[in-house]
Amino acid sequence: MKTRKTSDLISDNKKDVFFTGHLDIIKKYPVIGVLASGNAPGPVVWESYQFFYALRDADVTIAGGWHSPLEKGILDALIEGKANVAFFAAKGLKARGFQQKFKLLDRTSRGLMISPFPDSITKINGTEGPRLRNELLAAISDVLLIPYIKPRGKLFHMLKAERSFLKKTFVLNHIENDKLSLDIRRVDSKHASDLINEAQEAYIKRK
DSSP: OEEEEGGGTSTTOOOEEEEEEOTHHHHSSOEEEEOOOTTOOHHHHHHHHHHHHHHTTSSSEEEEOOOSHHHHHHHHHHHTSSSEEEEEOSSOTTSSSSHHHHHHHHTTTOEEEEESSOTTOOOOOTTHHHHHHHHHHHHHOSEEEOSOOOTTSHHHHHHHHOHHHHHTEEEEOOGGGTTOOSOOEEEOTTOHHHHHHHHHHHHHHHO
């Protein structure tokens, strides 16, 4: 495990992060973050899978917490492709979780595990760990895709509280997101290339 200050990855942030694997997949590729709620309606789940199947061979890094059932399904699709995958942990990196799947990607230099917590942290408050993990993921991502945002849910409040996250966020263009009161850009599930283009533009500015 190595330690790196997030100021190396995010300007104006000097917090330590802990990582293992290939940091270059964050520094040298556009990063598309994904936060997929376990409460996503069935039709949104189906369109999310379609979307990420279209992304899995792209020359980008897909970053996620890979915790909810929808995220786990997306991860399985990505492993079969060529895109890089970053794993953002809500505990220390030695905690049980996605170690086996990370190792599959690490062998081909496509994987990175990153956490706001040191290895000694194997248990953490049920809400604090995911909150800090999600905030780190959102901060490092060039663009952030949240297929479905539950009105007044945790992701809603995260975006409302942090405008820099809101500005880089997209939701799927689906009727289930019509009740959102936040001003968020939409992307069609059949046009994954649009999100890739947005990520590439943001990455160029980041460089």
